[in-house]
Amino acid sequence: MHSSESSEVEVKDVKNAGMPRRELLRYFFAPKAIAVIGASATPGKIGYQILYNLKRRFKGDLFPVNPKQEEILELKCYPSIVDIPEEVDLAVISIPAKFVPEQVRLCGEKGVKAVIVIASGFGETGEEGKKLEEEMLRYALYYNLRIIGPNCHGIYNPRTGVDTPFIPERRMAKPEPGNLVLVSQSGAFLGALGDWVSQERIGVSNLIGIGNKVDVDETDLIDWFKDEEETGIIALYLESVKRGKEFIRVCRETSKKKPIIIFKAGRTESGARAATSHTGSIAGVDAIYDAAFKQSGVIRAESLEHMFDVIRAFQRQPLPKGDRVAIVSNGGGFGVVCADAIELNGLKVARFTEETYEYLRNRFPPHYGITNPIDLTGDGDKDDFKDAMEAVLKDENVDAVILGIIWQGVVLEDEVVEVLAKVVKKYDKPVLGSSPGGEFSSMMSEKFNRLGIPHYPIPERAIKALSAMVSYVRRREEFFRDEE
Amino acid sequence: MSRILTEYEASKLLSEYRIPMIGGSLVNSVEEVARTASAIGYPVVMKVMSPDILHKSDAGCVKVGISDEKEAERAYEELLENARRYKADAKIQGILIQKMAEKGTETIIGVVKDEQFGHVLMFGLGGIFVEVLRDVSFRVTPINRRDALEMINEVKASKILYGARGRSASDVNSIVETLLKLSELVEEHPEIVELDINPFVVYEEGKGGIGLDALIRIE
Numbered sequence: 001m002h003s004s005e006s007s008e009v010e011v012k013d014v015k016n017a018g019m020p021r022r023e024l025l026r027y028f029f030a031p032k033a034i035a036v037i038g039a040s041a042t043p044g045k046i047g048y049q050i051l052y053n054l055k056r057r058f059k060g061d062l063f064p065v066n067p068k069q070e071e072i073l074e075l076k077c078y079p080s081i082v083d084i085p086e087e088v089d090l091a092v093i094s095i096p097a098k099f100v101p102e103q104v105r106l107c108g109e110k111g112v113k114a115v116i117v118i119a120s121g122f123g124e125t126g127e128e129g130k131k132l133e134e135e136m137l138r139y140a141l142y143y144n145l146r147i148i149g150p151n152c153h154g155i156y157n158p159r160t161g162v163d164t165p166f167i168p169e170r171r172m173a174k175p176e177p178g179n180l181v182l183v184s185q186s187g188a189f190l191g192a193l194g195d196w197v198s199q200e201r202i203g204v205s206n207l208i209g210i211g212n213k214v215d216v217d218e219t220d221l222i223d224w225f226k227d228e229e230e231t232g233i234i235a236l237y238l239e240s241v242k243r244g245k246e247f248i249r250v251c252r253e254t255s256k257k258k259p260i261i262i263f264k265a266g267r268t269e270s271g272a273r274a275a276t277s278h279t280g281s282i283a284g285v286d287a288i289y290d291a292a293f294k295q296s297g298v299i300r301a302e303s304l305e306h307m308f309d310v311i312r313a314f315q316r317q318p319l320p321k322g323d324r325v326a327i328v329s330n331g332g333g334f335g336v337v338c339a340d341a342i343e344l345n346g347l348k349v350a351r352f353t354e355e356t357y358e359y360l361r362n363r364f365p366p367h368y369g370i371t372n373p374i375d376l377t378g379d380g381d382k383d384d385f386k387d388a389m390e391a392v393l394k395d396e397n398v399d400a401v402i403l404g405i406i407w408q409g410v411v412l413e414d415e416v417v418e419v420l421a422k423v424v425k426k427y428d429k430p431v432l433g434s435s436p437g438g439e440f441s442s443m444m445s446e447k448f449n450r451l452g453i454p455h456y457p458i459p460e461r462a463i464k465a466l467s468a469m470v471s472y473v474r475r476r477e478e479f480f481r482d483e484e
Numbered sequence: 485m486s487r488i489l490t491e492y493e494a495s496k497l498l499s500e501y502r503i504p505m506i507g508g509s510l511v512n513s514v515e516e517v518a519r520t521a522s523a524i525g526y527p528v529v530m531k532v533m534s535p536d537i538l539h540k541s542d543a544g545c546v547k548v549g550i551s552d553e554k555e556a557e558r559a560y561e562e563l564l565e566n567a568r569r570y571k572a573d574a575k576i577q578g579i580l581i582q583k584m585a586e587k588g589t590e591t592i593i594g595v596v597k598d599e600q601f602g603h604v605l606m607f608g609l610g611g612i613f614v615e616v617l618r619d620v621s622f623r624v625t626p627i628n629r630r631d632a633l634e635m636i637n638e639v640k641a642s643k644i645l646y647g648a649r650g651r652s653a654s655d656v657n658s659i660v661e662t663l664l665k666l667s668e669l670v671e672e673h674p675e676i677v678e679l680d681i682n683p684f685v686v687y688e689e690g691k692g693g694i695g696l697d698a699l700i701r702i703e
Contacts, residue, residue, distance in 0.1 A: 244624060
């Protein structure tokens with residue numbers, strides 16, 4: 001029995017009867033009212049931190065539920081969810097595992113549409129915990145409500161102020177609104193990733209911890225964010241995929257609209273199975289995930305670092321229309337390294353048009369390298385960079401540009417950052433950059449990042465991110481062609 | 485409960501989906517051997533069909549290049565003896581007599597049922613490419629033609645199929661067709677948990693390919 005296969009409940013006294021289960025997901029992200037079951041008056045407790053964070057950010061009504069308290073954080077406290085006079089869309093349950101199913105039942109009676117179960121001590125601990133999960137799921141299906149969790153951090157949405165990851169502000173900076181939804185199967189990772197994207201100034205539509213996925217799983221969420229307008233990039237940290245074939249189908253549809261980037265842990269897990277056939281003995285678990293991701297159009301990140309490199313590229317730059325790359329730098333070695341990495345990552349070093357060559361020949365002194373990679377040498381200043389960049393961005397044989405800046409010289413002015421940011425914005429081609437080096441280079445990279453040109457400490461990372469973009473665009477075209 | 489379909493049974497199912505298999509006839513007495521073999525046409529291959537003997541060659545349960553009646557009748561007795569020696573209580577369906585196939589490029593085409601993704605197809609080139617180098621590719625069913633081609637091209641050794649080192653190009657399309665039909669077959673047979681067509685021999689472009697052995701496990 002699974003959520004997506006079960007038909008809508010037709011029982012008369014069920015308040016949510018007849019609502020499509022997919023539509024119910026809306027109430028996780030944009031509820032009008034939230035109840036916190038297990039709200040605590042004691043600072044340092046999870047039930048306190050959740051209420052505290054919600055009170056600071058959430059724009060709708062907030063109801064603490066705790067039979068032993070009159071009031072918490074100046075909010076009137078209710079003995080039970082069913083005692084709340086107003087309608088409640090979302091309930092956050094933060095009480096020990098064994099009491100959770102009964103509270104889910106009461107949420108059902110109340111007509112709550114979405115429930116986040118924070119507590120751990122469920123399926124991850126053994127048979128007893130699995131039984132609790134099954135009980136919860138039965139209520140979820142009977143009352144037609146959706147559950148995220150258990151054993152999860154829930155949701156952070158900077159626009160609506162839903163904020164259930166119980167992390168104190170001084171421990172985790174909260175990301176700004178943006179177009180990335182970041183889903184994590186691991187709660188601890190969600191906090192770390194959230195903190196990181198915040199520092200990297202990567203804006204999010206939602207951070208979501210999905211935990212044990214008793215009801216809502218990765219496929220439900222990908223399917224939801226496929227059509228959600230504030231989200232343009234879907235990234236997931238996963239340890240497993242629950243409904244394989246449905247996952248592939250949904251990802252294929254979604255990839256036609258927006259990129260999905262997945263970092264899947266457990267690569268080295270041995271795929272040994274009891275097998276009679278050759279095929280059975282060879283087919284490793286990870287090889288199958290790899291195939292499934294390819295079929296789905298999913299970009300498989302090699303590491304967390306790679307995942308964020310790719311996210312930054314997608315978030316800040318337009319999609320490339322092809323695989324021909326120009327390199328503009330003030331270091332000969334940089335250009336050579338880039339040309340190698342471009343070929344190794346399935347991209348092409350662009351051949352400029354005659355027009356571009358002629359322009360470059362006339363514009364620059366003879367000791368500059370004007371065939372791709374362009375080498376502006378240690379003599380290159382900000383105007384040289386500006387004109388070279390403009391020339392390659394205009395060139396119809398160029399689909400993307402890798403920008404390399406060597407700061408360890410005397411000629412190049414700091415202002416080149418602002419100058420280039422302005423040029424790049426005029427054209428609809430992706431530009432990714434790299435400023436190899438130490439403290440000063442990192443500072444300038446940061447400046448580039450802020451101005452919208454993703455910058456990486458080493459050029460290979462920029463090229464790998466670009467390569468992911470190109471593969472995505474190619475895959476998308478193939479999916480569209482499959483339909484014809 | 486798991487059950488093995490022998491090559492004879494597996495081939496029947498595969499043929500229903502128009503996957504080219506060498507097939508053959510099952511005989512249960514030495515009297516039938518000569519007539520059956522000459523109807524098929526020499527040279528022939530003879531194999532013991534038993535769900536208890538999966539790796540037939542290792543058990544001495546395959547004889548190839550049999551060129552006349554006398555040889556065939558002797559092979560019949562020897563095969564049964566070898567089978568009994570390998571496993572005294574092996575359940576024997578009979579001796580399969582099939583046409584000796586021409587040489588071509590050996591590939592392996594298979595299916596495994598994965599817990600998360602259900603049926604998954606596998607493709608690789610035979611011999612060391614699969615056994616030693618694990619140079620294989622996978623796709624979750626159902627697949628389309630593009631998926632099938634990608635599966636083939638993803639395998640490093642597929643260059644051999646396209647005619648490396650003066651060899652003529654192989655009938656890649658026969659692999660594509662087999663993969664597509666296999667995808668269809670497992671969609672309609674959820675009980676299949678493992679399937680091998682090994683080898684699936686591919687000939688020159690335009691001349692197709694054919695499965696020379698198969699194994700299916702159902703649950």
